[in-house]
Amino acid sequence: MRRRLFIVISALSLMLCLACIIMWVRSYWRYDEAGWNQRSRNGSVGEAEYFNVVSECGQLRFDLQWYRGNAIAFPADWPTDGVSVRRPGLDSRPAVSGRYDDFGHFGFFYGSIVRPDLVSRSLLVPHWFLTIAAAISPSVWWCKARRTKRRNTAGLCKKCGYDLRASKDRCPECGTAIPAALVRRPVA
Numbered sequence: 767m768r769r770r771l772f773i774v775i776s777a778l779s780l781m782l783c784l785a786c787i788i789m790w791v792r793s794y795w796r797y798d799e800a801g802w803n804q805r806s807r808n809g810s811v812g813e814a815e816y817f818n819v820v821s822e823c824g825q826l827r828f829d830l831q832w833y834r835g836n837a838i839a840f841p842a843d844w845p846t847d848g849v850s851v852r853r854p855g856l857d858s859r860p861a862v863s864g865r866y867d868d869f870g871h872f873g874f875f876y877g878s879i880v881r882p883d884l885v886s887r888s889l890l891v892p893h894w895f896l897t898i899a900a901a902i903s904p905s906v907w908w909c910k911a912r913r914t915k916r917r918n919t920a921g922l923c924k925k926c927g928y929d930l931r932a933s934k935d936r937c938p939e940c941g942t943a944i945p946a947a948l949v950r951r952p953v954a
C-alpha cells in the first residue's frame with residue numbers, strides 16, 4: 767500500500783517536474799499569468815482583491831493583494847481584467863530586488879507593503895527550485911528500481927542484498943519472500 771502510494775506520488779511528481787521544465791524554458795520569452803481578480807465599488811469606496819500567479823524570466827511569482835479606499839484611486843499597477851499592466855515606478859506592489867540573474871538571492875524574493883488602505887504581498891520562487899523539488903521523488907524511485915533490478919539479476923535479496931542462489935522460498939537473512947523467477951535460477 768505504501769509502496770503503491772510512493773509510485774503514484776513519484777509519477778505525479780515526474781509529470782510536475784516536466785511541466786516545471788516547460789514553464790521554465792517558456793518563461794524566458796512568454797509572460798504567463800493566471801489568477802483571480804475582484805473589484806467592486808460602493809459609492810465613493812472601492813474594494814479590490816487579487817490573487818495572481820505569474821511565470822516570467824525563470825521565476826514563478828505569487829501576488830496576494832487587497833485594497834479598500836477611494837474608488838477612483840484604485841492602484842494603477844494592479845490588474846483589472848486578469849492581465850497585469852506592469853508600469854515601473856508605481857508603489858502599490860513590492861519592489862522586486864531578487865531577480866533571477868541576482869545570484870546572491872538565487873532567484874527567491876519576498877516583499878510586502880502593508881498600509882491601512884492596501885496590503886500587497888509578492889513571493890518569487892525560481893523555476894529551477896521547483897524543478898529540483900519535483901524531481902526528488904522520481905529520482906528515489908528510479909534509484910530503488912535500478913537497485914532491485916541489479917539485485918534480481920545477481921540473484922541477491924531485493925531487500926537486504928543477501929546471496930539467495932542457494933536458498934528458496936525466503937531470504938535466510940531477512941525473511942523476504944524470494945520471487946519465483948529467482949528460485950528457478952540454477953545455483954552457479
Ligand SMILES: [Zn+2]
Nearest residue numbers: 923926937940
Ligand atoms: Zn534478505
